[in-house]
Amino acid sequence: MTADSDPMVSLSEFTYRRGSEIYGEKEPARYVYQVKSGTVRSYKLLPDGRRQISAFHVPGDIFGLTNGGIHRFTTEAVVDTTVRLIRQESLEAVAGSDGTLTRSLLYMTTMNLRHAEDHMLLLGRKTSMERVAAFLIEMDRRLTAAGVLALPMTRRDIADYLGLTLETVSRSLSHLRELGILGFIDNNQRHIVLLDRKQLAALDRRN
Numbered sequence: 001m002t003a004d005s006d007p008m009v010s011l012s013e014f015t016y017r018r019g020s021e022i023y024g025e026k027e028p029a030r031y032v033y034q035v036k037s038g039t040v041r042s043y044k045l046l047p048d049g050r051r052q053i054s055a056f057h058v059p060g061d062i063f064g065l066t067n068g069g070i071h072r073f074t075t076e077a078v079v080d081t082t083v084r085l086i087r088q089e090s091l092e093a094v095a096g097s098d099g100t101l102t103r104s105l106l107y108m109t110t111m112n113l114r115h116a117e118d119h120m121l122l123l124g125r126k127t128s129m130e131r132v133a134a135f136l137i138e139m140d141r142r143l144t145a146a147g148v149l150a151l152p153m154t155r156r157d158i159a160d161y162l163g164l165t166l167e168t169v170s171r172s173l174s175h176l177r178e179l180g181i182l183g184f185i186d187n188n189q190r191h192i193v194l195l196d197r198k199q200l201a202a203l204d205r206r207n
Helices: 088-095 099-125 128-143 155-162 166-178 197-203
Strands: 012-016 021-023 031-037 040-045 051-057 074-077 081-087 182-184 191-194
Touching: 040 155, 051 099, 051 155, 081 088, 099 128, 128 155, 128 166, 128 191, 128 197, 155 166, 166 182
Parallel strands: none
Antiparallel strands: 012 081, 021 074, 031 081, 040 051, 040 074, 182 191
16 A cells, blocks of 8 residues: 555654554554554453454554454554554545555455454464464564564564463474474574474474
């Protein structure tokens, strides 16, 4: 989605510092957002105080689309993040007369639905090792550059996304390293080289 698609569409850019809230759960949904740089997490706080992350949005991803008028999740910048945004009513008005934009919105909605379905399957049917493998495969597809998987999120973020404990995520990653499936190239272990994608895919039973 770009401003060039229609002269009536005007995109603004804002930068959020690491940990800053972009919008909160139950706030009015006034804008649609696109990540220009950085990473955004969408999450809910559960009644018992736990955090459930529903999605990570990386450069190029669209988020904030809603049909209920209010946001169902809170979003925060995982790292310093720049987003483009447009008022939702402006987007809806232009979409009514712009077939290309309408198709783009349909595609974005379909991709968000697919991700929600994949995430539900991951949480409901996979072992801890399968969940971690599926997460690495997803991030490898979306983030890998020059053969290195640079994870912007912490292990706590990963645990809250996968519905696992921090300790379980750490053990799973260590076990994958012991198996020769991945290697770490820095002290904080956020830069990962996937050494055996075939074996990793075998752990993710969807593949």
